[in-house]
Amino acid sequence: MKSKYFQNSTLLIFFFIHGITGSAQKDINQNRTTIPLNSDWEFMYGYEKRKSNARPVTIPHTWNAGEADSGKKNYYRGDGSYAKHLFISKEYKNKRLFLKFEGVATVAWVFINGHFVGEHIGGYAAFTFEITDAVIYGEENIILVKVSNAYRLDALSLGGDFMKYGGIYRPVSLLVTEKVCITPLDYASPGIYITQKEVTSQKANVEVKTKLSSALEAKTKATIQTKILDREGVEIVSNTINHTISADATSEVLQSLAIANPKLWQAKKDPYLYQVEVSVYIKNQRVDKIIQPLGLRFFEVDPDKGFFLNGEYLDLYGVNRHQDKAGKGSALSLQDHTQDMDLIMEMGANIVRLSHYQHAQPVFDYANKAGLVLWAEIPLVGLGGHYKKGYYNTETLHSNGRQQLIELIRQNYNHPSVFFWGLFNELKDEEANPLLYIKELQKLAKKEDPYRPTVAASNIDISTLNNVTDVIAWNKYYGWYGEEPSKMGIWADEMHKKFPKRSLGISEYGAGASIIHHQDTLIAPEPGGKWHPEGWQTYFHEENWRALSTRPFIWGKMIWNMFDFASSMRNEGDHPGMNDKGLVTFDRLTKKDAFYFYKANWNPKPMLYLAEKRFKERNTQSITIKAYSNLEEIELFVNGISKGTKKPAMGICLWNDIKLKKGNNDIQVSGILSENSERFSDHAVFTYHNL
Numbered sequence: 187m188k189s190k191y192f193q194n195s196t197l198l199i200f201f202f203i204h205g206i207t208g209s210a211q212k213d214i215n216q217n218r219t220t221i222p223l224n225s226d227w228e229f230m231y232g233y234e235k236r237k238s239n240a241r242p243v244t245i246p247h248t249w250n251a252g253e254a255d256s257g258k259k260n261y262y263r264g265d266g267s268y269a270k271h272l273f274i275s276k277e278y279k280n281k282r283l284f285l286k287f288e289g290v291a292t293v294a295w296v297f298i299n300g301h302f303v304g305e306h307i308g309g310y311a312a313f314t315f316e317i318t319d320a321v322i323y324g325e326e327n328i329i330l331v332k333v334s335n336a337y338r339l340d341a342l343s344l345g346g347d348f349m350k351y352g353g354i355y356r357p358v359s360l361l362v363t364e365k366v367c368i369t370p371l372d373y374a375s376p377g378i379y380i381t382q383k384e385v386t387s388q389k390a391n392v393e394v395k396t397k398l399s400s401a402l403e404a405k406t407k408a409t410i411q412t413k414i415l416d417r418e419g420v421e422i423v424s425n426t427i428n429h430t431i432s433a434d435a436t437s438e439v440l441q442s443l444a445i446a447n448p449k450l451w452q453a454k455k456d457p458y459l460y461q462v463e464v465s466v467y468i469k470n471q472r473v474d475k476i477i478q479p480l481g482l483r484f485f486e487v488d489p490d491k492g493f494f495l496n497g498e499y500l501d502l503y504g505v506n507r508h509q510d511k512a513g514k515g516s517a518l519s520l521q522d523h524t525q526d527m528d529l530i531m532e533m534g535a536n537i538v539r540l541s542h543y544q545h546a547q548p549v550f551d552y553a554n555k556a557g558l559v560l561w562a563e564i565p566l567v568g569l570g571g572h573y574k575k576g577y578y579n580t581e582t583l584h585s586n587g588r589q590q591l592i593e594l595i596r597q598n599y600n601h602p603s604v605f606f607w608g609l610f611n612e613l614k615d616e617e618a619n620p621l622l623y624i625k626e627l628q629k630l631a632k633k634e635d636p637y638r639p640t641v642a643a644s645n646i647d648i649s650t651l652n653n654v655t656d657v658i659a660w661n662k663y664y665g666w667y668g669e670e671p672s673k674m675g676i677w678a679d680e681m682h683k684k685f686p687k688r689s690l691g692i693s694e695y696g697a698g699a700s701i702i703h704h705q706d707t708l709i710a711p712e713p714g715g716k717w718h719p720e721g722w723q724t725y726f727h728e729e730n731w732r733a734l735s736t737r738p739f740i741w742g743k744m745i746w747n748m749f750d751f752a753s754s755m756r757n758e759g760d761h762p763g764m765n766d767k768g769l770v771t772f773d774r775l776t777k778k779d780a781f782y783f784y785k786a787n788w789n790p791k792p793m794l795y796l797a798e799k800r801f802k803e804r805n806t807q808s809i810t811i812k813a814y815s816n817l818e819e820i821e822l823f824v825n826g827i828s829k830g831t832k833k834p835a836m837g838i839c840l841w842n843d844i845k846l847k848k849g850n851n852d853i854q855v856s857g858i859l860s861e862n863s864e865r866f867s868d869h870a871v872f873t874y875h876n877l
Contacts, residue, residue: 217472217475219362221361223270224245225245227242227244227245227268227354229241232266246353246517248514250353250516251517254349254351254510254752255752259762266333269329272326272328273327274324275323276324281363282318282367283318284314284316285358287312287314288357288547289311290356291350291516292307293334293335294306294313297328298330300328303317308342308590309351310543310590311594312597313374335351339578340583341583341586343543344576345569347765349515351517353516365400365401373592378396378464378478383442389446390448391443392480393441394412397436397437398437398438400433400436400437405430406431408466409429409466410428410439410465411424411425411467412425412465413462414460414480415462416460417449417458423445425442451483452496452557453559454536454558457555459480459555460479462477479554480602487741488689488741489686490739491739503536503743505533507530507545510752511772511774512773531556532785533781534785534787534790536558539563541611542565544565544597559605562608563608564594564608569612575618577623579618595635607639609624609627610642611643612645614649615651624642624655640656641691642658643694644658645660645661657690661692665710674695674729674733675733690741696767697767698758699724699767699778703720704719716759723778735836747767749770779795782797786814794820794868795813796812796813796868797812803875808845810840810842811841812840817866819833819857824846824852824853829841829844847874848876850871853871855868
């Protein structure tokens with residue numbers, strides 16, 4: 187069955203501002219004041235804050251940062267408390283105050299001056315509580331946040347091969363609005379939902395739903411004005427409507443707008459963004475305004491032909507990403523998120539699977555502007571062949587999963603970069619069979635957003651679970667967990683033949699690699715062993731990509747993983763507690779050879795890279811020298827002597843049977859860009875030990 191989807195998008199403007207500098211700050215959404223609350227917190231382990239063992243921290247913060255790359259199997263999963271003194275000015279007495287948390291893992295209980303104001307279960311989505319009636323104006327107030335990342339059966343995720351960090355690991359802010367505002371309380375969404383009802387290159391029909399909240403004691407007449415502006419800020423179309431808001435209630439307003447000959451959001455080719463501006467007026471005075479970018483596009487996933495964006499075939503290839511980093515754990519700054527996305531763009535990927543949970547808003551914002559396609563998912567995660575399956579048939583768990591799915595969709599509904607909603611990863615259809623629950627989540631996802639397809643990542647070829655979502659993808663590791671990499675193409679053809687009406691993707695494929703492990707002979711290592719030679723990872727990706735790149739019916743191909751990440755359950759490779767399948771090391775300092783292989787294939791920017799440079803000490807005299815490049819022709823020099831030129835095939839140049847002399851050998855590859863005669867080169871020294 188061919189499925190078509192089209193969805194516009196908006197961009198939630200998100201600021202990572204560390205610390206409060208004193209005065210309130212107006213953000214881009216005028217009539218709102220956003221005060222960052224990231225500095226001057228006190229933290230202690232346990233539920234009760236005591237001066238004797240509290241220490242100052244700055245948000246983002248996780249108490250597991252020091253354990254992220256320690257290899258510690260039993261890292262701390264328990265309770266912590268955060269406290270902050272906050273002066274609330276008397277000038278805010280006739281306003282409304284909201285506390286917004288971008289991410290607290292995994293459960294948060296929030297108190298103001300000792301009074302409970304709210305609980306949130308789930309470590310990856312934002313949440314907002316109104317504190318208007320909880321604070322004392324003109325005085326200092328105490329915010330206390332009790333946090334737990336302990337394992338519990340009512341909070342996803344239960345499984346997953348990644349660390350479950352604890353803490354307030356994303357920014358916190360105080361939002362000040364008028365008594366009537368666009369609500370921040372609809373699952374912490376922007377309160378505005380922009381849907382494209384119909385989009386072609388000739389026209390775009392857009393519907394804007396605005397959720398208004400009133401804290402007034404009487405019904406109020408309001409005017410809602412919605413404008414669409416082009417990239418230069420010129421108004422394209424507007425719509426104005428009058429609406430009566432009931433006392434102390436939330437109501438919805440729908441507005442329709444049409445754009446003739448729209449400029450489309452065309453992924454990396456041209457990620458064109460309009461702006462949507464929604465203003466609320468009472469008695470001709472503006473009381474709220476929100477501005478969000480808008481991307482217009484339509485797409486389809488075809489079982490035979492693959493993925494099409496705006497009527498044109500787009501070969502989707504990219505990576506999975508986890509949100510942690512050496513020394514920081516999950517408490518990443520805006521600069522950290524940007525660095526990750528910059529590296530993904532440098533390699534040339536055009537799709538990113540945000541595994542296995544909702545990622546921070548700067549990632550979505552970046553993708554909107556850069557033109558990256560995103561797969562966003564909830565943390566309903568199994569553990570492959572391990573004992574804990576990641577799912578139990580309990581209503582409390584079901585309820586939390588529904589909540590996290592609604593949060594994921596509503597908070598990210600307007601992003602043009604989001605194309606797929608992921609419902610699960612590697613669940614099994616045995617014992618506590620999740621089939622009925624997955625069907626429930628599928629129905630909920632389509633109710634929340636009928637314009638994007640749902641997807642799941644399966645590790646079982648034939649399963650009833652594979653037939654629920656709109657499209658399906660598999661986690662396949664041919665050449666790592668058994669068999670040869672060449673099996674990937676054989677498997678894909680067999681599955682396409684068995685399920686001709688299903689759109690099939692590859693959600694994960696990858697192999698571990700240590701940048702200090704090298705070997706002369708290409709021999710498959712033991713995945714759970716201590717020896718993970720980098721050369722095997724490189725070979726794995728070359729052969730898997732050879733199979734995947736020639737099969738357009740595979741709608742998406744996503745590498746596992748872009749970065750090494752912490753996994754306490756592992757004790758393999760050169761570092762315990764690490765999943766080393768990344769193409770970049772956990773500290774982001776070293777790009778593995780496979781990174782450059784993909785860069786040569788995916789990024790059109792001219793490049794040349796000499797592979798195996800870290801394999802400096804050689805015990806074999808006759809070796810193969812490899813380079814990755816997208817130039818027309820590459821020449822190899824060994825100790826200043828030319829060994830001939832090669833034309834890259836699939837980005838690879840190979841010189842076989844190159845003889846090394848005893849001692850140091852100077853290796854250089856060189857190529858010229860024909861367009862402007864720019865020269866590219868790379869260099870290494872190999873030392874041959876004649877044993």
